[in-house]
Amino acid sequence: MTDTPNTLPAAVDIDALLDRLTLEEQVSLLAGADFWRTVAIPRVGIPALKVSDGPAGVRGGGPLVGGMKTAAYPVGIALGSTWNPALLREIGASLAREALDKGAGVLLAPTINVLRSALNGRNFENYAEDPILTGKLAVAYVQGLQDSGVAATPKHFAGNESEYQRGTISSNIPARAMRELYLRPFEMVVREARPWAIMTAYNRLDGVYCSENPWLLETVLRGEWGFDGLVMSDWGGTHSAGESVRAGLDLEMPGPARARAGLLEEAQNDPATAAAVRERGRAVLTLVERTGTFASPRDVRDSAERDTEYPDTRALIRRAGAEGMVLLKNSGILPLPAGASVAVVGPNAATAQVMGGGSAQMNAHRRVSPLEGLREAQGAGAVSTAVGCDNDKYLPVPTVPVHIEYRAQAGGDVTAREDKPQAEVMWFAYPGGIDPTAFHGTLTLSVHAPQAGEYEFSLASAGLSRLRVDGEPLVDNWSAWQPGDTYFGFGSDEVRGRRTLEAGAHTVEVEFVPNTFENGIAGFNAVRIGFRAEPEQGSVAQAAAVAAQADYAVVCIGTNGDWETEGVDRWGLDLPGRQNELVGAVLAANPNTVVVLQTGGPVTMPWLERVPAVVQAWFPGQEAGHAIADVLYGRAEPGGRLPQTFIASLKDDPTHPLNPDVQYPGEGGRVEYHEGLSTGYRHVDRSGITPLFPFGFGLSYTTFEVSNLQLSAATVGAGETVTARVQVKNTGQRAGSTVVQLYVRDRDSRLERPDKELKAFAKVHLAPGQIETVTLPVGMRDLAYYDDAARAWVAEAGDFDVLVGQSSLDLPHTLRLSLSTDWKEATS
Structure with missing residues (x-):
């Protein structure tokens, strides 16, 4: 061809453009140009399109740590706790502005896998254990994002409910559970929000990789649901060339092509593959057009990114963080009175835990700790502090300059x-001339020992590493390097060493060389250097002594992004370290104790009966300390309701009772979803266990009365919708919010069904004494189950119960609804 570069009009004729491309150029579109960008073809005016992580903030094109600063929003489970689709839509619109500042037209979000187990490593990234709550929130998030011109990428499609062996394991899911639980949020978001992109999961589904699963991508996603956007792989999750193209995967990420390196030759020799290449190219160009990139190409260079910090974004993050906090217990101690002295203690007191780990992490504009938030709210003189104990999984990373020298x-x-x-480096870009797969790096930094004593150093690395202190070897993660749990499974476990140091500055030098990883990403290298003094043995007693001197004690405990992270599942349910001991000691010293819990999911609480108040604060984003202070002092309502059942012990987890190996975490390359539909509150109902806190639970600083449940009709015909109406009154003395929840029970079903299922909800904000009527629709799909033998959604004629209340175990109002005739909706 002899075409010359030209400027394409805003309305692009995709077919005509594809006709102008050679087969080689069409193939080039089907893998990224680099880690974050698609391929540009300047000859015909096709610009590059930039994508960015992630659900709780837009990192841009830089590394996962230490990159361009950006706004950090509440994590997924914190947003799920709001039960507020309007807020999620607002969050989506705000994130779109952040994406455009980074030159990105695609955000790799939201994460909408349903929470199956309490041990999922990405629990914190997802919204809920219930598909309807997840789906409605995801729809709003996607609408807010795409209404502002940035593509959403709901992920991970599908069956990625744990991180164990996620790159190869087969999720073997019964058809009914697949349809009713795990596909349902994706179906809702595709049908109602029309996302412009979807990301496939790493795992296999019934033995076939999701990224090349024709039933998943073509039969269901495109054929049945009508999806007309782009399907991309997760990073490194493409496993074939022509097979994945023919199966419906449009874009291999990242680039340059690895699995699709031989695609051109395959397409040249196979007409079916060549035809599929054209269709996949159409999807890539359609996404470029939908994001407005043809009409207004963005400067997608990382050097062009902006890190603007918007005041209204700060305010939104602070408000959303508070609205997601769940008041689990309050014996009248909260809100805290103004003017009282407060001791803020615990490992999460002075350290702001604002996000989880993995690809969702970013370099936040700010990290406001609970200590900072309470001091700003109350005055520094009235707030004392002590650490008490640590909750580190790995040694802390020194925030000091690191100089790197590269050699061949x-x-x-x-x-x-x-x-x-x-002192943590994850390489996604390299200085000119450096081969990412073959270099010798020397990292040099200085650490400060405040006093003479014993100190710990550590290394964890995706690559080989060894550490010297003041020229003397100390940590060897080189000669006996072993794969571990860091860096998405491509890194080692942490290796530690101890050294007695004099007070003052000390030089640390680390050597690093790349390693070769099976199923890895070429050029992905990382090293983490840890350093801290040996913890003092009497630290818990010291914290209790500080608490004894204050009117109130606020104990800030939980986890951090090392424990709650992509690539490895959660450690268990017991809080790590001496945190439970710390709560007991502080409570003994000061009975006016409030526990602020920051985790990505449920934990055991052996001190629950004795503590007057507990707030589940999650990871609420960069304004964490301000949002926590707002809730503790009553300046904001603790607006959260649990989106996941908090079980009392791990034996109550639905994935553990039947076969703990093959059911969780899996064995022999497969994980069997033997529990079927019995997850979360459904498992509570079926097994009769008593949870620590039920799904949908949360207290307020006021009280509410739900009454006068009515249905628009007592009998409904096939294909019709009935409306439930209920009155909600704020019976307390201050403004507040509650969530009205509607569940449906099938009284006589041919197939076994859960005792009840959430089908509708509404968040209500009321002034004292205010009454509002809430309207909730119930349609055919709300009455139906999936009949795998008939391959159809089926609602059987007969009686149903409509239950309404404020949690899955608080449903005092029930009305009978009758379906006069059977209803069926066929599927593929």
Whole structure:
């Protein structure tokens, strides 16, 4: 061809453009150009399109740690706790502005896998254990994002409910559970919000990789649901060339092509593959058009990113963080009175835990700790503090400058230099001339020992590493490197060493070389350097002594992004370290104790009966301390309701009772979903267990009365919708919010069904004494189950109960609804 570059009009004729492309150019569109960008073809005016992580903030094109600053929003489970689709839509619109500032037209979000187990490593990224709550929130998030011109990418499609062996394991899911639980949120978001992109999961589904599963991508997603957007793989999750193209996967990420390196030759020799290449190319160009990138190409260079911090974004994050906090217990101690002295203690007191780990992490504009938030709210003189104990999984990373020198080999000349802002480096870009798969790096930094004593150093790395302190070898993660749980499974476990240091500055030097990883991502290298003093043995007693001197004690405990992270599942349900001991000691010293819990999911609480108040604060984003202070002092309502059942012990987890190996975490390359539909509150109902806190639970600083449940009709015909109406009154002395929840029970079903299922909800904000009528629709799909033998959704004629209340175990109002004739909706 002899075409010359031209400027395409805003309305692009995709077919005509595809006709102008050679087969080689069409193939080039089907894998990324690099880690974050699609391929540009300037000859015919096709610009590059930039994508960015992630659900709780837009990191841009930089590394997962230490990159461009950006706004950090509440994590998924914190947003799920709001039960507020309007807020999620607002969050989506705000994130779109952040994406455009980073030159990105696609946000790799939201994460909408249903919570199956309490041990999912990405629990914190997802919204809920219930598909309807998840779906409605995801619909709003996607609408807010795409209404502002940025593509959403709901993920991970499908069956990615744990991180154990996620790159290869087969999720073997019964058809009914697949349809009713795990596909339902994706179906809702595709049908109602029309996302412009979808990301496939790493795992297999019934033995076939999701990224090349024709039933999942073509039969269900495109054929049955009518999806007309782009399907991309998760990073490194493409496993074939022509097979994945023919199966419906449009885009391999990241680039350059790895699995699709031989696609051109395959397409040249197979007409079916060539035809599929054209269709996949159409999807890529359609996404470029939908994001407005043809009409207004963005500057997608990482150097062009902006890190603007908007005041209204700060305010939104603070408000959303507070609205997602769940008041689990309150014996009248909250809100805290103004003017009282407060001791803020615990490992999460002075350290702001604002996000989880993995691809969802970012370099936040701010990290406001609970200590900072309470001091700003109350005055520094009235707030004392102590650490008490740590909750570290790994040694803390020193936030000090790190100088890196690159050589082609050890002892060779320095070929490049660069500086990083902290002692953890994840390479996604390299200085010019550096081969990401073959270099020798030397990282040098200085750490400060405040006093003479014993100190710990550590290394964890995706690659080989070894550490020297003041020239003396200390940590060897080189000669006996072993794969572990860090860096999405491509890194080692942490290796530690101890050294007695004099007070003052000490030089740390780390050597690093890349490693080769099966199923890895070429050029993905990382190293984490840890450093801290040996914890003092009397720290818990010291914290209790500080608490004894104050009017109130606020104990800030939980986890952090090392424990709650992509790539590895949660450690269990017991809080790590001496945190439970700390709560007991502080409570003994000061009975006016409030526990602020920051985790990504449920934990055991052996001190629950004795503590006057407990607030589940999750990871609420960069304004964490301000949002926590707002709730503790009553300046904001604790508006959250649990989106996940808090079980009392791990034996109550639905994935554990039957076969703990194959059912969770899996064995022999497969994980069997033997519990079927019996997850979350459904499992509570079926098994008769008593949860620590039920699904949908949450207290307020006021009280509410739900009454006068009515249905628009007592009998409904096939294909019709009935409306439930209920009155809600604020019977307390202050403004507040509650969530009205509607569940449906099938009284006589041919197939076994859960005792009840959430089908509708509404968040209500009321002034004292105010009454509002809430309207909730109930349609055919709300009455139906999936009949796998008939391959159809079926609602059987007969009687149903409509239950309404304020949690899954608080449903005092029930009305009978009759379906006069059978209803059926066929599927593929």
